[in-house]
Amino acid sequence: MATTTQTCYRHPSRETGVSCSNCGRPICPDCMTPTPVGMRCPECSKQRTAVHTLQNVGSAVQLTPVLIGVCVVAALASGSIGAGGSGNELFARGALFGPLVADGEYWRLITGGFLHSGLIHLGFNMYLLWMLGNMLEPALGQVRFALLYLVSLLAGSAGALLVNPNAVTVGASGAVFGLMAAAFLELRARGFDPMASGIGPLILLNLMISFVPGLNISIGGHIGGLIGGVVVTVVLQQTDSTQRRTAGTVALVVLAIAVAVAGVAIAKSATPVGF
Structure with missing residues (x-):
């Protein structure tokens, strides 16, 4: 050759x-x-x-604590972290639910990702968000990290609706799975072994937990978020040079819109039931 x-x-x-x-x-x-x-x-x-050092890495991680803060405030305001985690009217108006998305309540595709059903659910997702955010936000920058999070969240919502459009679904798991996928691919692209770093086993463990009967976990949300994170990371890696970053950002905005439209289209297949 x-x-x-x-x-x-x-x-x-x-x-x-x-x-x-x-x-x-x-x-x-x-x-x-x-x-x-x-x-x-x-x-x-x-x-x-x-170069992010211990002295300046804190200033580079600004969006991650904001996302965590929004999730915590939403959990407290929705009354969903007490016994039962059923929530109040805010929870009912923000949770992802296919028939109501189909009726025009499109905000549920996003707001469902900031609500949680119980303290353990909230704490586990926020721990992963903090860990992955501290790894990815300084490396990607706030704008690209925000787009990664948004597309992963929307992809998780679309995946949840695809598997069961009539289920009431909440949680940042879809977005977090997208961050896990991005961390895996970024580590591999930089010459590190994702399995040795712990990110690979973390993804596998969470995927296995998703299929455990009786835990009421959204399999579609997890896999959808994972796929969203993979697609976004591929786009980011292909547009990493200074000359291509604007094109990459535009592509991700278009992707976010496309995933949201797909989520609404999937929700149209939901059977109307009471909420």
């Missing part, structure tokens, strides 16, 4: 097998600058990619 030999863009006489992780131009050892996201050429290294 014939192969094409690359030469350094600054030193054409030097062959190389390494390309800049930002712009993709081939670079020789003299032109390589190590960064947290791979080798970069002299021009791209001057962009000063932020």
Whole structure:
């Protein structure tokens, strides 16, 4: 099989097998600058990619605590973390429920992901959100992390409706599964073993728990969120260079709209029943 030999863009006489992780131009050892996201050429290294240390990582993680705060406030306001976790009128108006989504209450595709049925349900999801958010938000940036979370949440809602449109479904699990998928793929792309890091086993464990009878877990929500996270991460990785980030952001906004429309279409198949 014939192969094409690359030469350094600054030193054409030097062959190389390494390309800049930002712009993709081939670079020789003299032109390589190590960064947290791979080798970069002299021009791209001057962009000063932020290095997140213990001193500044806190300032890079801002959206994650906001999401956790919204979930906690929603749980308290909805009265769903007490005994039984049945909730009040706020819970009834925000939970995901196919027939009411089909009737035009489209906000349920999102609000259902911020409500929870009990303290254990809330605590487990918030622990995972905190752990994964601290890993992904500094690496992706707030805008792309927000889009990852949104698309995963909407994909989880669509998956839940696809499996059982007449079930009342709440929880951030769909979005969290999307974050787990993103963490798995990002670790692998950066040369780490996701299974050794604990992310791989975490995904497998949660998927297995999803199929345990009697736990009343939304299998469709979990798998839908996982698929959403995979699709978003692939888009992010394909548009990681500076020149492509705007196109990637637009693509994810379009994807979020498309997933929401799909969720509404799935909800149309629901059999009207009382809530």
